[in-house]
Amino acid sequence: MPERRAFLKTLGAGALGAAAAGVSTPPERSPTNATDGDKPSPPESAPTNWVWMGPELDVPEDEWKRRFERLRTHNIDAILPQVYSNSAAYYGSDFLPVEGEWLETILPIAKQAGLEVHGWMISMPCTIPEIVEAHKEWFVVNRNGESAVDAPAYVDYYKFTCPNRPGAQDFIERRVREITSIGGLDGIHFDYIRFPDVIIAEALQPKYGVVQNEEQAPYDYCYCDVCRSMFEEKHGSDPFDLENPPASMEWRLFRYESITNLVNDRLIPIARENDKAVSAATFPNWQSVRQRWHHWDLDYVHPMLYHNFYHAGANWVRDQTRAGIERLRGQGKSTRVYSGLNVGAVAPGGLKRLIEKAHEGGAQGITLFSAGSMNDALWNTFAETTARV
Structure with a gap:
């Protein structure tokens, strides 16, 4: 284990030889201790197009070299490889279950190909048996008083931890600290940085056998003791005592702020200390997952504009891209937006x-979900279209 960690820590400094190979290094960011209301500004140069990548542990290095060279020739500038799922790490972690040392394989190859690499981390859900069994109190509770451990919404892996639980906060922080300490990694990418969907996307409701025209108790989180006491201390009432909890703007804002405070006050500062860029995969229907991402101090944001989930078309992608940019501007944010x-x-x-409409909406690039879904025809179309917009 120490040998693996030493390799990751030194990878960026010496093992890659990035300057000698002509590979650009991560752009500098503004200091994190800016005053007078200034926020760290996005890099002057930044990737244009990205792709999410799921772990593949048995692919040989020569094949990765071919794949990454192909990405570059097809207008991809950055990759988002999953380095932590809800249950295991795909690098040599010192404290998490390790499924395989995938990052150690692909990172130097991707960097030699001229790609930025931003580690994709599942954030709030956790299905590690030892954590679930030992720390059930870390997990969110729905309006029926049921823990996500016992009655997860929709699917079994929807065991979300609570953003207000100190133990859960520390567990997420430790992951962020370890991942952002990896040499050669350009950034960290937060996914599932939210509550469970209180209303799931309409096209997915039949798949899970639900009809959701309002916020229903089994999917409405979090009513754990910590969240309730924090809210009562601030607003003078227990959420369970509210006449109609979903109608309470104060209770809604409390959940929004719970995620925002975790991101801005606890996670992003760790990444900044390690000089890593920060991005997140976010929802267009952000209210339904209590994810007010336009308040986050991100470098990059990748709203998941999966039109088919919402019975929508390309114009919806344009409109959602534009709406996200306008919300960010309304908060004085200069975060770069990439339509997922x-x-x-x-x-x-x-x-x-879809690409053309995303750019009509003001997107600064495209993020593809995912590399495993692309074929020759799609890659050729992507390269031709992105070369023109």
Whole structure:
């Protein structure tokens, strides 16, 4: 284990030889102790197009070299490889279960190809048996008083930890600290940094056998003792005593702020200490997951504009991109916005239209979900379209 950690820590400094190879280094960011209301500004140069990548542990290095060179020739500038799922790490972690040392394999190859690498981390859900069994109090509780450990919403892995529980906060922080200490990694990418969906996207409701026209108790989180006492201390009432909890703006804002405070006050400062960029995968229907991401101090944001989940088309992608940018501007944020597209749901012609509409909406680039869903026709369309917009 110490050998693995030493490799990761020294990777960026010496093992890659980035300067000698002609590979650009991560751009500098503004100091984190800015005053007079200044926020760290995004890098002057930044990736244009990104792709999410799930772990593949048995692919040989020569094949990764071929794949990464192909990404570069098809207008991809940065990759988002998953380095932590809800249950295991894909690098040599010192404290998490390790599924495989995938990052150690791909990081130097990707960097030599000229790609930025931002580690994709599942944030709030946790299905590590030792954690679930020993720390049930870390997990969110719904309006029926049921723990996500006992009655997870929709699927079994929806065992979300609570953003207000000190133990859960420390566990997430420790992951962020370890990942952002990895040499050669350009940034950290937060996913599932939210509560469970109180209303799931309409096209997915039949899949899970639900009809949700309002916020229903089994999906409405978090009513744990800590959240309730914090809210009562601030507002003078227990959420359970509210006549109609979903209608309470104070209770809604409390959940929004719970996630925002975790991101801005506890996680982003760790990344900044380690000189890593910060990005997040976010929801267009952010209210339904209590994810007010336009208040976060991110460098990059990747709203998941999976149009098929919402019975929508390319114009919806344009409109959602524009709406997200406007919300960020309203908060004085200069975060760069990349429209996340679900390429598994489109043919080449549809992908072309989605890309064009995303750019009409003001996107500064595209993020593809995911590399495993792309084929030759889609890659050719992506390269041709992104070269023109």
